Amino acid sequence: MIDKGYLLGERYRIIDTLGEGGMANVYLAEDIILQRKVAVKVLRLDLKKDPQTEARFQREALATSELSHPNIVSVLDVGNDQGLPYMVMEYVDGPDLKDYIRMNSPLSLHEIIHIMDQILSAVALAHKHNVIHRDLKPQNILMDKRGNVKIADFGIAVALNQSSVTQTNSIMGSVHYMSPEQTRGGLVTKQSDIYSLGIILYELITGHVPFNGDTPVAVALKHAQEPIPSIRKNSPSVPQALENVVLKATAKDPRDRYASAQEMKADLDTSLDFSRKDEPIFVPSHGANNDETIILPGFKPQIKEESSTVQEEKTNPKDEKTSKAGFWQNFKKHKWWYIFIGITAFLIVFIMIFALNGRSNNEQIHVPDVTNVAEGSAKQRIEEAGLVVGTVTRKHSDSIDAGKVIETKPSAGDALNRGSRVDIVVSSGAGMTKVPDVVNEEYEDALKKLQDLGFDVIRENQYSSRVPKNQIISQSIAAGVQVKPKQTTITLVVSQGRAPKPKSNMIKLRDLAGSTLEAAQDYAREHGLTLQINQEYSDTVKKDRIISMQPEAGTSVEKGSTITVSVSKGEKEQTEETNVTKTFTVNYEDNADSSDDDGATDQTTQDKEEKGNHVQIYIKDDDHSLGNIYRDLYIKRDMSFSIPFSLKDGDGQLRVVRDGKTILNEKVTK
Incomplete structure (x- = not known):
């Protein structure tokens, strides 16, 4: 048994035991990177060195990982912790x-x-x-x-x-x-x-x-x-x-x-x-x-059966008309007649196989190319070619998926005698890499460092009076955390320097129609506006560009006002979408001006200054209820959010509360 709180594979923290089986134990765990509950199946300690059980465990991981279906439990990760194999699955x-x-x-x-x-x-x-x-x-x-x-x-x-x-x-x-x-x-x-x-x-x-x-x-x-x-x-x-x-x-x-x-x-x-x-x-x-x-x-069932000898006595004729037939009937009456026939048939088959092998021993066979082929299929191809599968070893690979062949030894195309052994190397998935610390580095240097390690990088700009322009303010995954680079995206928040002071509290809206969503977000952030985004299909406006805006272009609004833009999802496909992503920005409000009449700073205001704005997000879709908080956090800067909605069963709803005040409440449709 694994103790509660143990960090398996330096990523999955054990919460509780879900079940115990003859081969493995199943635990409820938390993925500390993706912050979600998962079920972890771990091979029992007493079976750790049993090759048959370990092979069965590996077979389950391989069989399930190749099957992607909404009604089959998904395998999310396969790993090894101090020699103990484990498999991470979705938690049902x-x-x-x-x-x-x-x-x-x-x-x-x-x-x-x-x-x-x-x-x-x-x-x-x-x-x-x-x-x-x-x-x-x-x-x-x-x-x-x-x-x-x-x-x-x-x-x-x-x-x-x-x-x-x-x-x-x-x-x-x-x-x-x-x-x-x-x-x-x-x-x-x-x-x-x-x-x-x-x-x-x-x-x-x-x-x-x-x-x-x-x-x-x-x-x-x-x-x-x-x-x-x-x-x-x-x-x-x-x-x-x-x-x-x-x-x-x-x-x-x-x-x-x-x-x-x-x-x-x-x-x-x-x-x-x-x-x-x-x-x-x-x-x-x-x-x-x-x-x-x-x-x-x-x-050990107790089954009473008639002997074959008795059955033969009931069915064989008593009169033997010819000497040849009489011999055969007497032979069949013998208690072990079927053993004599079986031995004869076996000798005939053995002689035929020996003769065939003797003719083909010198035949040269080329090793088939099974690179990037699932382990089971690769073994079949090798055996069908007339070769024997030898040692199977496993190692990490960033380019070959887990459970598929990286290479064979000898290599594909080499000529071997029939019956020769071919060893295969199977991928165990991408290896783990520690995330480097790039805070306060120049963006271009940080980008190159992360991309060289295999990470995807997203840039997010933000004004800062503390960090010089073009340097990293923060990174989305903390330094030192071990992750798989090919499966990980890191967001870098990059300083744009000090924010320009607004000339007045009134802003005359420019026309955003035809602009990209990113340009509209930059415009809203620059002028202190809250951007509310609706997505809809359009046959005339390209995907991710603004179709229309409310209030209309040229309207004068106060700083902090909400601007609603309709963003094109492109031309509508024939199949109905059930997943909708809602993107919006929550502006940070500085509470430094809040004070009592006698000039003393209110204690609540001090707390707000230390923590920032308290933001609570509520969503309603197929998987969530509006009565439960979807995200609860404090912000000290303007932040953009992208919330996925599953709307197979109807429309959804989004509500955003900042410091106890609702700033966004709208219906979400497909």
């Missing part, structure tokens, strides 16, 4: 689907289909990337507070092109949701995931799993041998078409199941249609799969 604040069903069952049919549609959409993407989850169950499906689904735990997921797909005589995953072929230790395919999805749909409808038992093997045998219990027998209101989706997804023979998650989703989405109200019950065309049930490790 809500119950898992198992608890959600327990708390809310029975669910409405429309809600069930909405939940399943999200799960099926995520699984369809994973299958598109040839990744099989193998452990789909409600405990691995999280629900946020808005009812959105997030699939997690790809710890035993495998790619279809990896040799570890078939694990004979082994069991992985949860037996209550496991397909019959998994219980037999057979080949795991996409249809195995679809079977698990059918069981999840059954549980969403009924509130419980179809099969239970005193032991795992009892449950496994029911999956392999017993039909799925009827849903409509206890719930006649469930349409037959919906039950048919469950029956088809959970067919014993994979050939009777849906060919893909997309096909299952399409069938599910129409299951409540009136046109399907008289649909007959689904009957599989292949029947039950009667393959031998392999005993899984740790399972």
